[in-house]
Every structure is written in C-alpha cells, then in structure tokens.
Amino acid sequence: MNKDAYKKIYEYHQVTKHHFNRYAASAGSMDWENQPNPFRFYEKAPIVEMPLLESDLNIDHRGLYFCENNTQDFSLISLGGFLELSLGLSAWKSFQGSQWCLRMNPSSGNLHPTEAHLIVPQLKDMEAGVYHYNPFLHALEQRAELPGALSSDIEQFFNSKGxxxxxxxxxxxxxxKYGERAFRYCNHDVGYALAAIRFSANLFGWKVNYLNSLSDLSLDSILGFNKLQWSKLDKEEPDLLCWVFPKDATNVNMGLSDSIIENLKNINFQGKPNKLSKSDYCWEIIYESSDCIKKPKVAAQDYIYEKAFDNSLFSSDIKAGQLIRKRRSAQAYISEKSFIALDVFLAILEKTLPYSDRASFDLGLNEICINLAIFVHRVRELEEGLYFFIRNKKHFQDLKASFKSDFLWEQVRDNLPLYRLKKSKVTQQAADISCMQDIAGDSAFSLGMIALFDPIIRDEPYKYKNLFWESGAIGQVLYLEAESHGLRGTGIGCYFDDVMHELLGLKSSKYQSLYHFTIGSPLEDERLTTLPPYFHLKDIRK
Ligand SMILES: Cc1cc2nc3c(=O)[nH]c(=O)nc-3n(C[C@H](O)[C@H](O)[C@H](O)COP(=O)(O)O)c2cc1C
Incomplete structure (x- = not known):
C-alpha cells in the first residue's frame, strides 16, 4: 500500500463531495471566452480520412452484447466503422444561432475530455503507425510510423491480428466548468468511452482486452507524450491501453512485453497538439491527485465472471447500430408517461451484470466493485421505494451489515439479485439527493452506484480511476438499454454524496456512491434543430 497516495486520493474524494450547503469548488460561472476546444488536432500530422459506414450493420439488439457477429478483417473501412460507432459524432444540434455536436459516447456537460490513440500494425490498405483519432474529421492523424519489425512483433506477441x-x-x-470535481467526471467519461469501444467491437466480431499490467509511465512514453512540449492544461493524461482482436483468437496476451514497450518508446513522433483555450485556470488538486495515483506496473490479472445464463432479455426491434446512434441524454421527463413494466425494469438491470462472455464487462477491467441502490418511482407491479441490485454477490452480506438495520432485503424475483429495502415514495428524496434535479424524481427509476471504496483505494490507490471507469461502463449499458425500450437515460454526476450515504445508513467510507443515473420517458426539446453528424465534412473533404 502507498500510504501517501491513499491519503491524497481519499482527501480528493472528500473535498470534491457536494453538500446541501456547499458544492465542490468550481469557477462558479462559465468563462465562455476560454471554453476549451472539444477537439484535439495534432497539427501537421498526416491525415488518414476514415470512411463512414454506408449502411448500418444488420445486427440486432443481442449482437451488441454477445460477440457472435461475423469477424471483419482489420482495414480502413472496418476501423472507420468501429470508430464511428464508438467515439464518432452522432448529430449536430442548433438553437438560436449556436451549433454543437453530440457523440456516440456521452460526456458530462458534453465537454468530452477523452481522446483516443491507436497503434495499428500494417494493414492491407493502411500504413502501420501510431494515430490519434479525430472525431470531428472522422480521421486518423498519423503521429508516428511503426517500423515493420515492430508491427509484426506486436501481432506475434498477442498471437492474433488486431x-x-x-x-x-x-x-x-x-x-x-466543474472545477475540482472534474477529475471524477473525466474518469466516468473514460468508462463510457471504454464501454462504447467494447460494444462497437462486438459489431465487427472483435473482442477487447484491457492491458491491466501496464504502468501509466510506460503508456505515457508509448504514446510519445514525454517527447512533447505540453502546456499543463493541454496535456493528455494516459488512462488505459487495450488490444482489439478477432473473437475467435485464442491465448491472447493480457499484458505488453517489455521489449515492445521499449521499442515503441524509441519511435519518432510528429504533430503538435493544438492549444485548447486562450488562457487557462489550473485546478491544482486535480493534477496533484492524478500524479499521486499513477498506476505502477502490476502483474496481469485475468478477471473471470460467470457465464451469462439468461439470453431471452433482448427484445428490442431496433438494430444495434441504431441504438448506438440514437443514444441521448434526457433533459427532462414526462412523469405521467414514465411508467414502465416490471419486466422492462428487470431486463434493463440484468444487462448491468458482469459476465465473462458478454459486453461490456468482459474486458478485464477489475473485480466488480459497484452495486446499485435504486429509487423506484414508476414501475408497474412494483411498489415505490428503495431497492438494491447486487452486481457482486461477494458484497451481499457485508452490504446488509453496513446498511440500516431495518431494511427489508426482500428478493423481488427468484432469479435476479434485486432486493426491496423499503416501501415508500422516494421521488422527492431522489431529486433532492441529485442536486435538486427533477430528472431523478420524474423518471421511472433512478439509482446511485454504490462502490466498495475504501478497501480498494487503500490497497491500490490507482484503482480510484477504475472505480469511476466501472461506473461509466454501467452508465453506457443503461443509456443503450433505455433506448432499446423507447425510454431515455441521463447520467447524474451532480449529487450530494453524503446525503445518499446517510439514506443507506453508511457510517464509514467503506462504500461510497460514485455516480447516479435516471431512466424514464423524455420530454423532447422541440426548439432544437437536428443536423446529420458529418454534414460538415462535405466542405472539408473535397
Ligand atoms: C459523467 C456524466 C455526468 C453527467 N451529469 C449530469 C447531471 O448531473 N445532470 C444532467 O442533466 N446531465 C448530466 N449528464 C448528461 C450530459 O450532460 C450529456 O451526456 C451531455 O450533455 C451530452 O449529451 P448526450 O448524452 O445527449 O450526448 C452527465 C453525463 C455524464 C457522462
């Protein structure tokens, strides 16, 4: 255990809690002049334009979750489709002269702090290299060439193409926008992007392994970041590296060899990262906390979960690609229309369970740490109240002992780990806890993601980030499942942490609520005009 890192990250978490009478420190108002550019460009790096999908793949709802689709060869076309359906733009919106774009992956405040870089071995129609994905251009910026020998070493090491x-x-x-709490939001967003990648990979018949042994320092130099002159606030902080490979490949390595790391470190990089704002304001606590919990090199871990047992819960007629493209956050809900059937509610929850043969928790991220505390408002055949959904059975007894002693713990259905804790109307309570946001009470249900916290960050402080990644990955499942049932979800990063803990009776920081979410029937904002996601490329791509 690294005591200093634990202390630092524990403090960060405490300081960035919102309280009824005090929000975590932020600028307080929006300095529009200095709004950071949501797009990174590696200026002067050669650009590889990626094709957009001509039509959506004919894959149904179930195909999002199970990797049963035909494996596509790695090529410019398949990589373009994969990136489009994971991190690409989903629409432009305009209102009273201003225009902004949305993406397949959500982000708190639509600010999109997450960037993606690819290391691609030689393909038949693409040069081997290190590339930055630019979603605005739907293009790869080639930051480095990859020597031929290194390209084949990588494939050999992983025992597969990819x-x-x-x-x-x-x-x-x-x-x-969010000041000190922003480090949390950035990591939620990484989790969302990771799940978006995992789902998209399934559609191409590919799997994804998170290389969980790699250190942050190695990743920083693999990406050539140590060779760049960054201004502090423009800097990209490395989060994770994954290997994407055909679904039938076997004995795929979970780590990355020292020799490949060394060889990647020695390549030459090109392209200068763009400056994101005119002037910056540094929230030091974020950089100090991030520096303190840099991930060391660790032994590669294979996290094995159970196999999925119920395959009948994929009822949507909407194709997988459409579900991804349709995903949006609701700004408001029509409470009278937000009643849902119990089966719909259970089917949505079931998708958040981790299985080793089902996206998006099959990529080796971590031991499952998050269970769900649910405010049920409008689920037919289910009484209003507080419920609990267990994603990691090992936590069950301890959670029971840690929560209020008068909770009922009545199982709702035999084959699902959903328990009623308390019967009562909880709409106002849910909204109040979510920083007074009505979306948490006007919906069918909302929830708090309760993570096993203190023991995890005490042992391995760097896993603070993993906890938020797990919450984002759950969020992406909830967003897509909401769409599959004609509903709409919204992630809720703004909530009063300790008020939620008090509600459950939690007296220590062993468990912490890390993120909230709500699902219901949305009230559409008719004032906004919607434009296609890549209409702007017509002028850019001649
Ligand atoms: C980590 C995270 C936290 C969020 N917190 C809130 C919130 O507290 N309240 C809210 O109304 N929306 C919240 N959202 C929704 C975002 O504002 C929304 O994702 C963003 O505007 C992009 O829109 P889209 O999801 O429709 O693409 C959150 C989203 C994420 C990913």
Whole structure:
C-alpha cells in the first residue's frame, strides 16, 4: 500500500463531495471566452480520412452484447466503422444561432475530455503507425510510423491480428466548468468511452482486452507524450491501453512485453497538439491527485465472471447500430408517461451484470466493485421505494451489515439479485439527493452506484480511476438499454454524496456512491434543430 497516495486520493474524494450547503469548488460561472476546444488536432500530422459506414450493420439488439457477429478483417473501412460507432459524432444540434455536436459516447456537460490513440500494425490498405483519432474529421492523424519489425512483433506477441487503442484525458476540458470535481467526471467519461469501444467491437466480431499490467509511465512514453512540449492544461493524461482482436483468437496476451514497450518508446513522433483555450485556470488538486495515483506496473490479472445464463432479455426491434446512434441524454421527463413494466425494469438491470462472455464487462477491467441502490418511482407491479441490485454477490452480506438495520432485503424475483429495502415514495428524496434535479424524481427509476471504496483505494490507490471507469461502463449499458425500450437515460454526476450515504445508513467510507443515473420517458426539446453528424465534412473533404 502507498500510504501517501491513499491519503491524497481519499482527501480528493472528500473535498470534491457536494453538500446541501456547499458544492465542490468550481469557477462558479462559465468563462465562455476560454471554453476549451472539444477537439484535439495534432497539427501537421498526416491525415488518414476514415470512411463512414454506408449502411448500418444488420445486427440486432443481442449482437451488441454477445460477440457472435461475423469477424471483419482489420482495414480502413472496418476501423472507420468501429470508430464511428464508438467515439464518432452522432448529430449536430442548433438553437438560436449556436451549433454543437453530440457523440456516440456521452460526456458530462458534453465537454468530452477523452481522446483516443491507436497503434495499428500494417494493414492491407493502411500504413502501420501510431494515430490519434479525430472525431470531428472522422480521421486518423498519423503521429508516428511503426517500423515493420515492430508491427509484426506486436501481432506475434498477442498471437492474433488486431490493433491497440488507448484512452487519455484532458482534465481542463471538464475543470473549466466543474472545477475540482472534474477529475471524477473525466474518469466516468473514460468508462463510457471504454464501454462504447467494447460494444462497437462486438459489431465487427472483435473482442477487447484491457492491458491491466501496464504502468501509466510506460503508456505515457508509448504514446510519445514525454517527447512533447505540453502546456499543463493541454496535456493528455494516459488512462488505459487495450488490444482489439478477432473473437475467435485464442491465448491472447493480457499484458505488453517489455521489449515492445521499449521499442515503441524509441519511435519518432510528429504533430503538435493544438492549444485548447486562450488562457487557462489550473485546478491544482486535480493534477496533484492524478500524479499521486499513477498506476505502477502490476502483474496481469485475468478477471473471470460467470457465464451469462439468461439470453431471452433482448427484445428490442431496433438494430444495434441504431441504438448506438440514437443514444441521448434526457433533459427532462414526462412523469405521467414514465411508467414502465416490471419486466422492462428487470431486463434493463440484468444487462448491468458482469459476465465473462458478454459486453461490456468482459474486458478485464477489475473485480466488480459497484452495486446499485435504486429509487423506484414508476414501475408497474412494483411498489415505490428503495431497492438494491447486487452486481457482486461477494458484497451481499457485508452490504446488509453496513446498511440500516431495518431494511427489508426482500428478493423481488427468484432469479435476479434485486432486493426491496423499503416501501415508500422516494421521488422527492431522489431529486433532492441529485442536486435538486427533477430528472431523478420524474423518471421511472433512478439509482446511485454504490462502490466498495475504501478497501480498494487503500490497497491500490490507482484503482480510484477504475472505480469511476466501472461506473461509466454501467452508465453506457443503461443509456443503450433505455433506448432499446423507447425510454431515455441521463447520467447524474451532480449529487450530494453524503446525503445518499446517510439514506443507506453508511457510517464509514467503506462504500461510497460514485455516480447516479435516471431512466424514464423524455420530454423532447422541440426548439432544437437536428443536423446529420458529418454534414460538415462535405466542405472539408473535397
Ligand atoms: C459523467 C456524466 C455526468 C453527467 N451529469 C449530469 C447531471 O448531473 N445532470 C444532467 O442533466 N446531465 C448530466 N449528464 C448528461 C450530459 O450532460 C450529456 O451526456 C451531455 O450533455 C451530452 O449529451 P448526450 O448524452 O445527449 O450526448 C452527465 C453525463 C455524464 C457522462
């Protein structure tokens, strides 16, 4: 255990809690002049334009979750489709002269701190290299060429064809609006992007392994970040690296060899990262906390979960690609229309369970740490009240002992770990806890993600980030499942942490609520005009 890192990250978490009478420190108002550019460009790096999918793949709802689809060869076309359906743009919106774009992956405040870099071995129609994915251009910016020998070493090492994809965070994009709490939001967003990658990979018949042994320092140099002159707030902080490979490949390595790391470190990089704002304001606590919990090299871990047992819960007629494209956050809910059937509610929850043969928790992220405390408002055949959904059975007894002693713990259905804790109307309570946001009470249900916290960050402080990644990955499942039932979800990063803990009777920081979410029937904002996601490319791509 690294005591200093634990202390630092524990403090960060405490300081960035919202309280009824005091929000975590932020600028307080929006400095629009200095809003960071949501797009990173590696200026002067050669650009590889990626094709957009001509039509959506004919894959149903179930195909999002199970990797049963035909494996596509790695090529410019398949990589373009994969990136489009994971991190690409989903629409432009405009209102009273201003225009902004949305993406397949959500982000707190639509600020998008997450960037992606790919290390691609030689393909038949693409040069081997290290690339940055630019979603605005739907293009790869070639930051480095990959020597032929290294390209084949990588494939040999993984025992399969494939490519590496890394996610990084630019904290300033979130701290500009959210101040000190932004480090949490950046990591939620990484989790969302990771799940978006995992789902998209399934559609191409590919799997994804998170290389969980790699150190942050190695990743920083693999991506050539140590060779760049960054201004502090423009810097991308490395988060993770994954290997994407065909679903039938076997004995795929979970780590990355020292020799490949060394060889990647020695390649030459090109392209200068763009400056994101005119002037910056540094929220030091974020950089100090991030520096303190840099991930060391660790032994590669294989996290094995059970196999999925119920395959009948994939009822949506909407194709998988459409579900991804349709995903949006609700701004408000029509409470009278937000009643849902019990089966719908259970089917949505079931998708958040981790299985080793089902996306998006099959990529080796961590031991499952998060269970769900649910405010049920409008589920037919289910009484209003507080419920609990167990994602990790090992936590069950301890949670029971840690929560209020008068909770009922009545199981709702034999084959699902959903328990009623308390019968009562909880709409106002849910909204109040979510920083007074009505979306948490006007919906069918809302929830708090209760993570096993203190023991995890005490042993391995770097896993603070993993906990938020897990919450984002759950969020992406909830967003897509809401769409599959004609509903809409919204992630809720703004909530009063300790009020939620008090409600459950938690007296220590062993368990902490890390994120909230709500699902219901949305009230559409008719004032906004919607434009296609890549209409702007017509002028850019001649
Ligand atoms: C980590 C995270 C936290 C969020 N917190 C809130 C919130 O507290 N309240 C809210 O109304 N929306 C919240 N959202 C929704 C975002 O504002 C929304 O994702 C963003 O505007 C992009 O829109 P889209 O999801 O429709 O693409 C959150 C989203 C994420 C990913």
């Amino acid at each position: 490519f590496l994809i890394s996610l990084t965070s630019i904290y300033w994009r979130q701290s500009w």
